[in-house]
Amino acid sequence: MSEIEYKVPVMADMAAQGxxxxxxxxxxxxxxxxxxxxQVTRAFVKILNKVGVSFAVLGPEESCTGDPARRAGNEFLFQMQAMSNIQLMNAYEIKKIVTACPHCFNTLKNEYPELGGNYEVIHHSTYLQQLINEGKVKLQGGGEFKGKKITYHDSCYLGRANKVYEAPREVLQxxxxxxxxxKRCKTKGLCCGAGGAQMFKEPEKGKKDINIERTEEALETGAKIIAAACPFCLTMMADGVKNKEKEAEVAVMDIAELIAKAEGL
Amino acid sequence: MAYLSQIAFIAVLGVAIYFLYKRISRIKKNIQLGKALDRSGNTSERMKTMLLVAFGQQKMFKRIIPAILHLFIYVGFLIINLEVLEFVIDGLFGTHRFFAPYLGSFYGVLMNGFEVLVALVLFSCVAFLVRRNVLKVPRFQSAEMTSWPRLDANLILVIEIVLMFAILTMNATDQILQGRDAGYYATGSIFFSALFIPLFEGLSTGTLIFIERFAWWFHIVGILAFAVYVTYSKHLHIFLAFPNTYFSNLNAKGQMQNMPEVTKEVKMMLNLPVENADAPAEIGRFGAKDVNDLSWKNLMDAYSCTECGRCTAECPANLTGKKLSPRKIMMDTRDRLEEVGKSLEAGGPGLEDGKSLIDDYITREELLACTSCNACVEACPVTIDPLSIILQMRRYAVMEESNAPASWNSMFSNMETSFSPWKFAPSDRFNWANDINKKQS
Structure with a gap:
């Protein structure tokens, strides 16, 4: 299977070749x-390669969407980031964007249009679901995950923020x-604790860390895999599992990794 | 005598209308202290939201038991108030059961229907009192539920119970009088109030007439007084739920409100063309320090909050023992707005009283605990958005005061210098692709 040589086309090179x-x-x-x-980035790129999608990345030209700055209250910094990203992408005449980060997804999709960046933005969970539905990703019998107990942790920025609840679940199915x-899922899903720029600071004083509360809930399901679709959730849940000393039995994985693995990529 | 009672009724009605008018004008002025926000257009979607969420109680049903109990009180409120229309007509014209002759035997059916609702309202109010005071449902015991909010909630339930008993007493005595005096219109038996007939049967006709009249007056004066009380209480949601859901945010919940005043400056810094470059810059502060920095919708949200605490019960920060409670954010906003409004009404300093919503009401610790997960927004049965207030106050702290936790300041400077919240060299951004063709273990 791994005979494919994976390519990662960079936008600047593509544009130079017209x-x-x-x-x-x-x-x-x-x-x-x-x-x-x-690893998730590479897994997703491998899927794109296998399917033969014409894609590119910005590579070194990419920069933060500005989401954590905006949520922390620094609107100037957010708009500086947003404007320069929009200038770059508009210059490349970008029409459609896929991203594996719900925070980037939300910002690009909902917040860039007001600043002049209008693109069709989809999250990789929806993109993977489409590839599966179109038969471009064929999972023969589900591979090594067949019958395994998997629980899905909803990302707030995918779920409540943008009402994407079913796509990641369909991918897992x-x-x-x-x-x-x-117990708490979909509209009632409990946050991992990292949103709103919490990822970049210590939590405020309390009885418990949010990711521990959520990890306990995930472990209660008896699932051997906690699936996530967000880099912050992945970190927080993996930390939680480590804290509970369950990392040998329970894996925290992104949905793209699961698909890539099932495909033998 | 009838003449006198008509005058008394008109006087009572006039007083109630006067107080209501005064209070409603004050609330309107208070809400108008908020900043402009465009929530016009999309009329059909707005109507749909209002019909589903407010009229149809859609979001209440996320918690089924309180939803059903609440539905009984809500339907009771809507329909029993039709009977109040008859009360007002009778009061103004000195009639008794004005609609009865017109509706004939259907009147009795209608009365029986109303009483079914009366019974359901009674049942629900008692159940709610039990939930609050005996079962002590956790969301009614949180820190912000101090003595007044608890008393307010109990008072509302007790008043509703007393008002319902007034209707039953009135109908019970009326039914006895129908058998003794031809002047009373025969309604036929009304089931629930008929259960109370044995209590009154032994009394003289004169006493019964007195009790019937007393219950009538008690009910109508009670309702008018309650209407005035509601405007000072958390119970305002019975009216504001409708406009508040109509003017809901229709955008994706994840979308933060843009700050066009910042866009202009950023464009100038980046040498991008700016529309209306000559237009004078809007005077005001960045973010929200006090209630007048918030939008009118944030302020309407505050008056619409009935302190049910569904937001706080879903808040990950609150659930893990942090100080933040979205309900407290709304209660604080309303309390501060009331304070400012009262001061303005008395010719006082209003907003210039040396206090502000931030620090005097809402602490930094609360603001910093939020994960912006939208659980509170999702949970609210009347589409209140506490997150919007929190994020506007964070903007004030960071942009006006440069007051952010040290780790956030590092994140900001990383983003400024290396375009990522972490301190990595921008040139390393594409390194992940280097070993993509290496065999993974």
Whole structure:
């Protein structure tokens, strides 16, 4: 299977050759720098390669969407980031963006239009679901996840913020896995604790950390895999599982990793 | 005698209308202290939201038991108030059961229907009192539920119970009088109040007439007094739920409100073309320090809050023991707005009283605990948005005061210098692709 040589086309090179990709893969800061999330980025790129999608990344030209600055209250910094990203993407005449980060997704989709950036933005969960529905990703019998108990942790910025609840679940169902829900799911899903720029500060004083509360709930389902679709959730849940000393039994994985693994990529 | 009672009724009605008018004007002025916000257009979607969420109680049904109990009181309120129309006509014209001759035997059916609702309202109010005071449902015991909010909630329930008993007493005595005096219109037996007949049967006709009249007056004066009380209480949601849901935010919940005044400056800094570059810059502060920095919708939200605490019960920060409670954010906003309004009404300093919503009411710790997860917004049965207030206050802290936690300041400077919230060299951004063709273990 791994005979394919994976390519990661960069937008600047494509533009220089007068080409334009069908979709821009917005990698995001976590996907670019976080050791764990880089694996998700690579898994997703492998799927794109396998399917033969015409895509590109901005590569070194990409920069933060500004989401954490905006949520922390720094509107100037957010708009500086947003404006320069929009200038860059408009210059490349980007039409469609896919991203594996719900925070990037939300900002690009909902907040860039007011600043002059109008793109069709989709989250990788929806994109994967489409690939599966179109038969471009075929999971023969679900591979190694067949019948395994998987629970899905809703990202707030995907779920409540943008009403994407079903796409990630449908992707998991394609694995032929046993999808088990946590007590609080979908519209009532409990945050992992990292949103609103909490990722970049210590939590305020309290009785418990939010990710521990959520991890306990995930572990109660008896699932062996906690699936996530957000870099912050992935970090928070993985930390929670480590805190509970369950990392040997319970894996925290992104839905793209699960698909790539099932495909043997 | 009838003449006198008509005058008394008109006087009572006039006083109630005067107080209501005064209070409603004050609330309107208070809400208008908020900043402009465009929530016009999309009429059909707005109507649909209002019909589903307010009229249809859609979001209440996320918690089924209180939803059903609440539905009984809500339907009771809507329909029993039709009977109040008859009360007002009778009061003004000195008639007795004005509609009865016109409706004939259907009047009795109608009365029986109303009494079914009366019984359901009674049942629900008692159940709600039990939930609050005996079962002590956790969301009614949180820190912000100090003595007044608890008393307010109990008072409302007790008043509703007393008003319902007044109707039953009136109908019970009326039914006995129908058998003794031809002047009373025969309604036929009315089931629930008929159960109370044995209590009154032994009394003289004169006493019964007195009790019937007393119950009638008690009910109508009670309702008018309650209407005035409601405007000072958390119970205002019975009216404001409708406009508040109509003017809901129709955008994706994740979308933060843009600050066009910042866009202009950023464009100038980046040498981008700016529309209306000559237009004078809007005077005002960045973000929200006090109630007048918030939008009128934020302020209407505050008056619409009935302190049910569904928001706080879903808040991840609150659930894990942090100080933040979205309900408290709304209660604080309303309390501060009331304080400012009262001061303005008395010719006082209003907003210039040396206090502000931030610090005097809402602490930094609360604001910093929010994960912006939208659980509170999703949970609210009348589409209140506490998150909007929190984020506007964060903007004030950061942009006006440069007051952010040290780790956020590092995040800001990382973003300014290396375009990522973490301190990595921008040139390393694409390194993830280097080993994509390496075999993974």
């Amino acid at each position: 080409q334009s990709p069908e979709v821009l893969f917005w990698v995001g800061c976590a996907g670019s720098f976080d050791e764990r999330y880089k 394609a694995l032929d896995a046993e999808l088990v829900e946590m």
